[in-house]
Amino acid sequence: MNPYADLISKSASFLKEQKIVHNPKAAVILGSGLGDFTDYIEDAKSIDYGDIPGFPTVSVVGHKGSLFSGKVQGVETIAFAGRFHFYEGYPLTKTIVPVLLAKELGCELLVVSNAAGSVNYRFRVGDLMLIDDIMHLGRKLSVSNKQETFRYTNEEMVDRVERIAADSEIAVRKGCYLYMTGPTYETKAEIRAFRLIGVDTVGMSTAPELLEAKRLGMETIGISLVTNMATGVSKTTLDHSEIKEAAEMRKEDFARLVAAIVHQECG
Numbered sequence: 693m694n695p696y697a698d699l700i701s702k703s704a705s706f707l708k709e710q711k712i713v714h715n716p717k718a719a720v721i722l723g724s725g726l727g728d729f730t731d732y733i734e735d736a737k738s739i740d741y742g743d744i745p746g747f748p749t750v751s752v753v754g755h756k757g758s759l760f761s762g763k764v765q766g767v768e769t770i771a772f773a774g775r776f777h778f779y780e781g782y783p784l785t786k787t788i789v790p791v792l793l794a795k796e797l798g799c800e801l802l803v804v805s806n807a808a809g810s811v812n813y814r815f816r817v818g819d820l821m822l823i824d825d826i827m828h829l830g831r832k833l834s835v836s837n838k839q840e841t842f843r844y845t846n847e848e849m850v851d852r853v854e855r856i857a858a859d860s861e862i863a864v865r866k867g868c869y870l871y872m873t874g875p876t877y878e879t880k881a882e883i884r885a886f887r888l889i890g891v892d893t894v895g896m897s898t899a900p901e902l903l904e905a906k907r908l909g910m911e912t913i914g915i916s917l918v919t920n921m922a923t924g925v926s927k928t929t930l931d932h933s934e935i936k937e938a939a940e941m942r943k944e945d946f947a948r949l950v951a952a953i954v955h956q957e958c959g
Contacts, residue, residue: 695785696792699746704796712739713761713770717958719794720771720950721901723806725939726917727756727773732947736762741774748786750774765955770794777897779874787897788904795908801957802905802912803950807935808869808893809877809922811886815865815893817921818941820949822857823914824850825868826899827891844906846913853913853953860952862945867892869916871899883922894922911957915949917942 707713722729730736738760741747750757756773763769772790776782794802808821815821826844850866857864870886872878874896878886886894893916905912919938939946 696789700789700792700796703744703747703793706745707739707759707761707797710739712737712759713797714768716761716768716770716794716797716799718764718767718769718801718803718954719790719797719799720769720803720954721775721790721805722771722773723775723804723897723917725807725919725935726805726943726946728939728943729947729950730756730758730760730771730773732951733760733762733764733769733771736760748776748782748789750776750780765951765959767954767958769954770797770799775897775901777874778900779896784900788900791901791904791908791910795905795910800911801954802901802910803953804898804901804905804912804914805946805950806869806895806898806914806916807919807938808895808916809920810893810918811870811883811922812867812892815867815918815921817918817938819865819918820857820862820942820946821865821867821869821893821916821918822850822853823869823898823902823916824866826871826902826914827868827889828871828899844903846902846906849911849913852956853949856952856956857949860948862949862952864949865892867916869898869914870894872896878922886922893918913953915946917946 760771
């Protein structure tokens with residue numbers, strides 16, 4: 693059992709009592725630089741994480757730290773503008789609080805997004821990559837009991853989203869996402885090794901959220917926005933400002949894609 697079960701129950705009750713949420717069917721976790729998606733939510737209401745009793749707060753640049761609620765393509769949707777990272781000092785079980793809250797509120801679909809570095813030479817800054825597999829180098833990412841085992845597979849959902857993207861004339865790639873704890877960027881030697889074992893993008897979030905959502909039986913899709921080429925792939929110095937530039941480049945496509953996914957899966 694997750695140690696934050698009581699927090700989740702109280703948070704859900706509070707949001708309903710305050711009429712912030714109303715029977716949401718879909719949830720979106722917005723990664724660095726992708727918070728502008730909330731501008732596309734109709735009749736949006738919002739509340740700062742700090743105003744939700746017991747809810748964690750964020751400290752990373754590019755994360756608003758607010759929960760938004762409204763309609764996306766006519767579907768009641770919540771969006772977490774900001775997430776919690778292991779490198780901020782949060783235990784694994786607390787980084788997945790948005791997933792647990794979405795499930796408690798009745799969400800059937802979870803879209804998880806992130807800003808990621810590309811290990812794949814064929815990718816370019818601004819690419820949107822559907823996560824068709826994840827890698828975490830042996831680190832335990834699930835909060836399931838020792839007796840509970842499950843396999844992460846998501847091919848059918850990825851294929852559906854790929855078709856949705858094609859119908860919407862939005863260019864996407866597919867690939868493997870590697871979770872690293874951060875906060876330091878990877879070394880050139882690590883990136884060379886990651887490429888050899890089949891990694892396409894690397895980041896510091898998302899994998900725990902995807903695993904937990906699948907464990908809970910939710911439909912889920914992960915989308916990486918390539919904001920930089922990883923160390924050794926590019927000769928330029930990595931800088932957080934790259935995230936904002938890449939997000940600005942594809943924010944409309946990202947919003948249209950997420951809206952189409954919500955409409956097709958929950959509409």
